[in-house]
Amino acid sequence: MRARRSCLAVPGSNPRFLEKAQGLAADEVFLDLEDSVAPDAKDEARRNVVAALGQGDWAGKTVVVRVNDLTTRWTYRDVIEVVEGAGDRLDCLMLPKVADASHVAWLDTLLGQIERATGLPEGGIGIEAQIEDARGLVNADDIAASSPRLETLVFGPADFMASIGMRTLVVGEQPPGYGEGDAYHYILMRILMAARAHGLQAIDGPYLQIRDLTGFRRVAMRSAALGFDGKWVLHPSQVEAANEVFSPSQEDYDHAELILDAYEYYTTVEKRGAVMLGDEMIDEASRKMALVVAAKGRVAGL
Numbered sequence: 001m002r003a004r005r006s007c008l009a010v011p012g013s014n015p016r017f018l019e020k021a022q023g024l025a026a027d028e029v030f031l032d033l034e035d036s037v038a039p040d041a042k043d044e045a046r047r048n049v050v051a052a053l054g055q056g057d058w059a060g061k062t063v064v065v066r067v068n069d070l071t072t073r074w075t076y077r078d079v080i081e082v083v084e085g086a087g088d089r090l091d092c093l094m095l096p097k098v099a100d101a102s103h104v105a106w107l108d109t110l111l112g113q114i115e116r117a118t119g120l121p122e123g124g125i126g127i128e129a130q131i132e133d134a135r136g137l138v139n140a141d142d143i144a145a146s147s148p149r150l151e152t153l154v155f156g157p158a159d160f161m162a163s164i165g166m167r168t169l170v171v172g173e174q175p176p177g178y179g180e181g182d183a184y185h186y187i188l189m190r191i192l193m194a195a196r197a198h199g200l201q202a203i204d205g206p207y208l209q210i211r212d213l214t215g216f217r218r219v220a221m222r223s224a225a226l227g228f229d230g231k232w233v234l235h236p237s238q239v240e241a242a243n244e245v246f247s248p249s250q251e252d253y254d255h256a257e258l259i260l261d262a263y264e265y266y267t268t269v270e271k272r273g274a275v276m277l278g279d280e281m282i283d284e285a286s287r288k289m290a291l292v293v294a295a296k297g298r299v300a301g302l
Ligand code: GLV
Pocket: 096, 130, 132, 155, 156, 157, 158, 159, 160, 205, 206
C-alpha cells in the first residue's frame, strides 16, 4: 500500500505551485485538471502537468493526476495527453464524481488501450475514485469492485454536501442546527466499509478553511479515528498536521509492537492462545488490531 496520509492538491494551471509542491513532505501529490482549474485554462493546465511530471523531482511521493469528470468534454483528452505524455511518471489517475461502476470501467479500458499502444506496463497505472454525490454513495460497493486498478475511494465533501442539499457552506463542519451528532458519520462509514470490503484505502477530502489548523485537525481526527488512511491538504501548513493525525502516536505504536512480540512468544513458545499482557487480555484478534497500528506506524517512520 502506498502512503497517503497527506494528499496535496496542486492546481495544474499554476506552474509556481507545481514547482513548490515537489519540496513539500506530502505523501501524495495530485496535480489537478478539474475543479481548481478554470474552463478556459484546461488546455494549458494539461500541458503544465505533463511538463511538471516529466521534468520535476517527485521522488518519494505517490504521484497522481486528477482528470475531469465524465460529463465534461475534457476527460478523454486529459487521460490521453497525460498518459501518453508522462505515463511512466504516474502512479494513478484520480476520477472525480464517480456515480457508478461504469465510470471506472471506462477509464480502465482507455488506460489499457494507451498502455498497449505506448508500451507502458499493462495495468500499471492505478485509479482513485472520488465519491461525491448520492449516486456514488449508494453505488459505493459496486464502484469499489469495478477494477483491479482501483487503489482508493476518496470522499469529496464539497460536491457531496451540494449534491444532498446539506445546509452549510463550510466544508467538513457540522451543519448548523444538527445538534450533538456527527452529520458525516454515515457517509464516512459507508465509504470506509466499501473500501475495506474490497481491500482499498479510504481517503478523506479537503478542509477549505486553510487558516484554521485547529479546525483541520478536528475534522481530520474524525476520519482518522474511524480508520481512514489520509486526507487531502490544500496548503503547506496542513501537510504536517495530516501526517501527524493519520499516524499512530509513538506510545500506541510501541504498545502495538509489544503486543506483537508478546503474542508471538506466548503462542509459539508457550503454545497459549489468550494471555495477559499487564492488565490487558490479548488474543488473536488483538494481534490483528496491533498489526494495523504497527503497519501505519511503519509508514510514518516510527
Ligand atoms: C472535492 O473534490 C470535493 O468536492 O470536496
